[in-house]
Amino acid sequence: MGQEEEQAEGGRCVTGRLAPSRQVSSGQLGHTGTGCSMADPAQTQELVYLVTGGCGFLGEHVVQMLLRREPRLRELRVFDLHLSPWLEKLDAGPVRVTAIQGDVTQAHEVEAAVAGAHVVIHMAGLVDVFGRASSETIHMVNVEGTRNVIEACVRWGTRFLVYTSSMEVVGPNTKGHPFYRGNEDTPYEAVHAHPYPCSKALAERLVLEANGREVRGGLPLVTCALRPTGIYGEGHQIMRDFYRQGLRLGSRLFRVVPASVEHGRVYVGNVAWMHVLAAQELERREGLMGGQVYFCYDSSPYKSYEDFNMEFLGPCGVRLVGTRPVVPSWLLVLLAALNALLQWLLRPLLLYAPLLNPYTLAMAKTTFTVSTTKAQQHFGYEPLFSWEESRRRTIRWVQATEG
Ligand SMILES: NC(=O)C1=CN([C@@H]2O[C@H](COP(=O)(O)OP(=O)(O)OC[C@H]3O[C@@H](n4cnc5c(N)ncnc54)[C@H](O)[C@@H]3O)[C@@H](O)[C@H]2O)C=CC1
């Protein structure tokens, strides 16, 4: 049993105060209009955190992690376009959990949520590499939504902003150049052709450029961006899709990408932990951390996308057929192009958004691994969950999804 789990099971089961679907206004929160600083001793036990996108895959883990690992928390605001039912069952202890149904593209909704918050963790976004949303929508949510969050921080005196960026801000690029054990300073030709990485890169830049801006009350805004690689763990929708596909194909999946291509993946619990730690440390180390980017990493092994998935799907009874790709590379490229064409042709009638398209194929075929200690050196980050624990938890979740 992991350290985290012991805590969870041994903890008191007290239901937190929850105001479902409540749109908070600045007046209700008793905002003072002064810059919110964690340095004020009178406020150290009284922090208000806002997590945008708090009902998503990563957001749920961040919410749980904050409740367990931020003893100074007074109020946790969970802002999302779609509120999840698990919010009602949160073990929040004495913390007030405020669920806010809202849209980051609506500046007034963001402002109302930010007013009076000491720390914002901004992870709301459209994670779409399959062509489900238009590039305009992706830009509106990921870039303009981030701009709204920054402006709201400035307006209301919120000093600390942690942004969930992505490794995609760096690559893989469209030329398929490998990024092998790279760190935050490794030179790489970042070429963004797809709306999702474009939007993450633009939003990240906005966040970093906002570092040092004067917020209401006269103090500077302190920002940093975390760049997770591909996240896995409990709640990972694509893993679930692969599992279901495997079951449909008679408990088999067919290898399509060479095993030699390596991906660096990171466990969702560790990503959540890095967010909480970064948020906590931003004030004490603002000179060092302000305006910085950090890859989000842990001790998960480097493997091809498919071999990595088999670490979890294998114990659930699915096997990967073929030591080499069962489909020739040229055919896969053709199929991906065909999918893109079909998506375009069918768009007026229906949404056709399969996993395979030219972009996802390029991603799956390109080695992208991160090896860095920057977060460890700057704010003492160490993964909270070992690889064995991360694997065990993910397997248990995959097994439960079909149970
Ligand atoms: N899943 C992954 O492998 C990676 C994700 N990321 C980033 O992490 C963040 C969270 O991603 P996931 O949890 O995987 O995605 P997700 O789709 O599960 O969560 C995103 C959340 O944002 C909310 N949201 C979307 N549009 C919104 C809007 N207009 N207003 C308010 N809320 C809105 C969604 O309802 C959802 O709950 C994103 O910013 C993503 O770019 C970064 C690297 C890897």
Ligand SMILES: CC(C)CCC[C@@H](C)[C@H]1CC[C@H]2[C@@H]3[C@H](O)CC4=CC(=O)CC[C@]4(C)[C@H]3CC[C@]12C
């Ligand atoms: C059938 C194909 C050949 C295999 C398809 C695999 C793809 C669906 C996934 C391969 C790599 C993934 C992406 C990668 O992990 C990095 C990401 C970072 C993000 O910020 C968002 C998610 C993603 C783009 C992730 C999406 C699925 C893959 C493309």
